[in-house]
Amino acid sequence: MWPWIVMALLVAWAGMGAWQRYKPLPEGVSHAFPERLAAEVRFLADETWYGPSGERHTRRQIFDEVLAMIGQARRLVVLDMFLFNDFAGAADGQAFRPLSAExxxxxxxxxxxxxxxxxxxxxxxxxxxxxxxxxxHLQALREAGVRVVITDLNRLRASNPLWSGGWHLGPRWLGNxxxxxxxxxxxxxxxVSLRSYLALLNFNANHRKTLVVDHGDSWAGLVTSANPHDASSLHGNVALRFEGAAVLDLLASERPVANWSGVSLAGPMPVDNRSELPEKARLQVLTEGAIRDALLAAIETSGESDRLDIAVFYLAHREVIDALVAAKGRGVSLRVLLDPNRDAFGLDKxxxxxxxxxxxxxxxxIDVRWCVSRGEQCHSKLLLRRPAEPDGEAEMLLGSANFTRRNLDDLNLETSVRLVGPVETSALRDGMAFFERRWxxxxxxxxxxxxEAFDDATAWQRVRYRFMEATGLSTF
Known part of the structure; x- marks a missing residue:
């Protein structure tokens, strides 16, 4: 009987893995909200650079703004953040800003x-x-009356179906x-227990980084690539802070995730305003696979002499890479600024x-440069499109999503925003200036x-990258 039992288990494992990979998405995720008139939009950045003697310099804006937004709220605060702790891994002992405590x-x-x-x-x-x-700190929040939602990742599709098939058949039900x-x-x-590591191997995540607060009689929102994680406090990151109708879209995007844990989010619903927008800057909230669609559209609609600038922590998505190569062939001017993927909290990546x-x-x-990093990461996820025509519209896409299969193909929870408008729009200008400073x-x-500083990719690295990206057996 043993061969039949083993075969039945393998069939069940494979079947569960396939179901978890292709099951229907939960309602409310992978959504492109309407374009809204951009109101009070500001580009924010955390930057690290080095002087001629190697001294480190920093300029931090994002969590100063987060704290200010929380500090003026009276009715509602909804904070969705991937990493919210003071863990430092092998980098413990460095002078990190205590973001989680703040x-x-x-x-x-x-x-x-x-x-x-x-x-x-x-x-x-x-x-x-x-x-x-x-x-x-999570217990202190609960004791103060703050609702703490630990995201139910079992609702998501399997990023690593080779493991998740077995996980959902057995270890998942043991709890922790x-x-x-x-x-x-x-x-x-x-x-921690062995069960913690078994759960880790699913490689799913609520990778969002968002904030919604009431702001007087209106609402304010923020979407970023930054985490309130002490060991990430030196990372380079970007954010958009905005007001108006798009904030209600951002709030609506968080309702399904909170509802999975039985928490109902207050606040008004978005208004279905289909009237024609004026020829001014517009803002659009995007989640999960809708980010991929907007990213590919920005690249694929770029024409000769348009400029695309990208600054991203991980670039691995095959459709995005192919689209960039095709854009270069059409005469698009391309600059790609990448993290060398060397440092991960004291460990070598x-x-x-x-x-x-x-x-x-x-x-x-395609022109490629590397961020200079000495322990920190070039953690932004940013695309800028500048038109060749002076009267054309520029575009910015930023948020939590790296340009990888896991981040763009409806596997993680992700939130980004898309800002489109005249080149002279202040937030677009500030985003372009940020890229120029980094480049x-x-x-x-x-x-x-x-x-040439990190032109050391081996054949084995290329094989590993392609295998990891295709199967989900990776941390990117």
């Missing part, structure tokens, strides 16, 4: 000052190592607990996927280095 204290203080304030924090179960840890862990926590202090991808882009004639390095302000 955000926690701001939420608790605002709830104390305004007891009727509805405050909801949505985060990824990686922060508790999938139920293997209790975090003091914060007592009795015997394995080291690779993310930080404490010990090995250069995958960016180094083999950079070689591919370079061979196609053009000088001896007094060292920010980037030429492609």
């Amino acid at each position: 955000v926690t204290d701001a939420l608790i203080e605002q709830k104390r000052r305004y007891p009727d304030l509805v405050a909801v924090v949505i985060t990824d179960p990686l922060n508790t190592f999938y139920g293997g840890l209790e975090l003091d 607990g914060s007592q009795g862990g015997w394995l080291p926590n690779v993310l930080g202090p404490g010990r 090995g250069g995958i996927p960016n180094r083999p991808v950079a070689r591919e882009l370079h061979d196609a004639g 053009h390095s000088s001896p007094q302000r060292i920010t980037s280095q030429p492609f």
Whole structure:
């Protein structure tokens, strides 16, 4: 009987893996909201650069704005952040900004000052190592009356179906607990159970980084690539802060995720306004696969002498890479600024996927440069399109989504925003200026280095990248 039992288990494993990979998406995800008139849009950036003697310089805007937005809220705060902890991995001991404590204290203080304030924090179960840890700051938020939602990732499609088929048949139902862990926590202090690592192998994530608050009689929102994670406080990141109808779209995008845990988000619903927008800047909220569609549309509609500038932590998505190569063939001016994928909280990342991808882009004639990083990461996820015609419209796309299969193909939860408008729109100008500062390095302000600095991709790296991207057996 054993051969039949083994065969039945393998068939069940394969069948469950296929179902988890292709099951219907939960209602409300992978959505492109309407274009809205852009109101009070501001581009924000966290930047790190180096002086001629190697001294580190930083300029931080994003979480200063997050704290200010929380500090003026009276009715509602909805914060959805992927990493929200003080874990530092192997990089422990460095002088990181205590972002997790600052955000926690701001939420608790605002709830104390305004007891009727509805405050909801949505985060990824990686922060508790999938139920293997209790975090003091999350418990403090709960005790202060802040609703803490640990995202139910089982609702999502399988990023790693080779493992997830077996996971959903057995280990998933064992649950987890914060007592009795015997394995080291690779993310930080404490010990966790084997069940934490079994959950980790699914490689799913709520990777969003958003904030919605009431702002007087209106609403304000922020979408970013940055996390309130202490060890990420030196990373380079970007954000858009905005007001108006698009904020209600952002709030609507968070309702399904909160509802999975039985939390109902207050606030008005978006208005279905289909009237023709004026020829001014417009803002659009995008989630999951809709980000991929907008990204490909921006690249594929670029014509001769248009300019595309990209600054991204991970570039691996095959459709995006093919679209960039095709755009270069049409005469589009392309610049791609990449993280060398060297540093991950004190550990060596090995250069995958960016180094083999950079070689591919370079061979196609695309200009590639590397961020200068010394422990931190070039963590932005940014595309800028500038038209050749002076009276044409420019476009910016930024948010949480890296340009990878996991981030763009309805596997993670992701949120980005798309800003379209005249080139002189201030947020677009500021985004372009940010890219120029990062791209053009000088001896007094060292920010980037030429492609040759990390032109070391091996055949084995190329094979590993393609295999990892195709199967989901990866962390990117």
